[in-house]
Amino acid sequence: MIEANNLLGKVLLIGITLLDDEERLIEQFQVFGKIIRCSTDGVVIQKNGTDQEFTIPPDFESITPAQPGEYKLRSTGEVVTDPDYITSWTVNNSSSERAEKYKTVGFEGWCK
Numbered sequence: 001m002i003e004a005n006n007l008l009g010k011v012l013l014i015g016i017t018l019l020d021d022e023e024r025l026i027e028q029f030q031v032f033g034k035i036i037r038c039s040t041d042g043v044v045i046q047k048n049g050t051d052q053e054f055t056i057p058p059d060f061e062s063i064t065p066a067q068p069g070e071y072k073l074r075s076t077g078e079v080v081t082d083p084d085y086i087t088s089w090t091v092n093n094s095s096s097e098r099a100e101k102y103k104t105v106g107f108e109g110w111c112k
Contacts, residue, residue, distance in 0.1 A: 007035045010084035012045050012063065013071055014056060016102060018094040027099050029075035031106070032083060042107065048080075055108040056087065063087045 012035050018026040031054050033045035042055040043063070066086045070079050091102065 005038070007038050007043065007060075007063070007085070010035050011080070011082075012043070013066060013080050013083040013086045014045070014054070014106070015086070015088035016106075017088070017090045018099050018102060019090065019092050020095065021093045023092065026094055026096060027103075029103055030071075030073040031103075032073075032080050048078075052104070053108070054106040056089065056106055062089070 011032060013030065013032040015028070015030045017028045020026055031045070031047055033048045033050075033054065035043060036046050036053070037044040038058070040058050042058050043060075044053050044055050046052070047054050063085050064087070066083045068082050070081050071083060071086075072079050089107075091098075094102070
């Protein structure tokens with residue numbers, strides 16, 4: 001299992017799938033950036049090219065080493081080269097209104 005201390009400063013690629021209450025796809029998107037904080041409150045990255053923070057739950061078992069190579073983000077077309085780690089999340093019972101919050105700040109405020 002990956003330890004929180006080993007993640008700081010590493011690049012994390014995050015994929016998120018949002019489903020409605022009938023498990024229909026609302027949206028899929030990806031974000032990436034350097035991990036700036038890890039705790040029982042969540043894993044926080046600084047989104048690439050911005051000052052904005054993005055939070056995922058502190059489930060370190062879902063964070064796995066990335067295979068070397070280029071990863072093209074379907075949502076933006078941006079290419080991430082050789083990220084250190086990857087993780088993906090599926091959010092059930094979401095809504096279009098919540099999708100904007102997930103896209104902007106991730107799970108911030110919902111991790112506890």
